[in-house]
Amino acid sequence: MMSAIRVDRLTHTFGKGTPSAITVLDDIDITFESGSFNAIVGTSGCGKSTLLKMMAGLFEPSDGRMTLDGEVIRGTDRRRGMVFQQDAVFPWMTVARNISYGPRLRGASAAERRLVEEKWVDLVGLGGFAYRWPRELSGGMRKRVDLGRVYANDPDVLLMDEPFGALDAQTKKRMQSDLLQAWSESPKTVVFVMHDLEEAIFLADQVIVMSARPGRIRHVEPIDLTRPRTGDMRPADEFIGIKRKL
């Protein structure tokens, strides 16, 4: 099942009511369609991560509201999975146990657990590493574990906070293609925060450009490039046209 997120006149001020109050998000109004791939781009400090964390339910906005299929978002929920900028793989669990963390929380049986582990360890390209500790993996591989763990938990919405920011350009491109692959097989509503416009155009159905201080939506651009998208589309005319426009 997929779901649409609606952000309704959302404003957030850190330290509201104090002299040092900072408004990080100002009157954000946007809809993320069910099953669409959305990219939010903007310079650092424009509040895009804050917006994402609020959608995950990690904290509440000071004004306005967000709904998921009409239901107001309050607190965290497994329906809204999140991949973080930092490395969030639990170092005290093997790769396999990290992957099956979500199902285990809900008391999955050993057989169910093994099924999930086998499926996702392979799908994120970590075959043969299932029983390794995270400390034995490279940064890119740990990101794969992160992604597999969230996917194995089967959320309706996938929130991604610059998950590939710390990776080298080549690994990043590979991971993006793999992500598109996984997404086309099991579509979810994706909201992906990033700072590279080109990547955003490459990945998304809708690109949201934000401006900083206070964070506002400057522009929303639908991207109609055909799917599946491949690496050689990057230099195509259409692609560059959109890029120039933004």
Added chain:
Amino acid sequence: MVCVVNVIAGMKNVPQVYVDAASTMGAGRFQVFRTVAIPAATPFIITGYCIALGAAWTTLVASELLAAQNGLGFLLQEGRRYFLTDQVMMIITIIGCCAFIMDRLFRRFQAYLMRWSEARE
């Protein structure tokens, strides 16, 4: 006491991103505590136990030296009083061996608990 202080310090040092990751996957407060806070604090808990173990030994022997009707410290004191050199030497060896064995066992246990960590030992 040392233990409690260390466990509290350990829990406070759990990186927020682990807690956030667990809760966005649907973990409740107690599940976060059980699956994230405790394992993340394990190094601190172990250090606490290590210090506590050493302190327990010293306190035990010292208090027996002062006021006890039996036990290693008492026998040591008795040997000293009646000039039983062999008894004194034996007790010292026993205390040493016990402490050594406990320390080794504890290290084994620690190595097992911390097998996931980058900084084992």
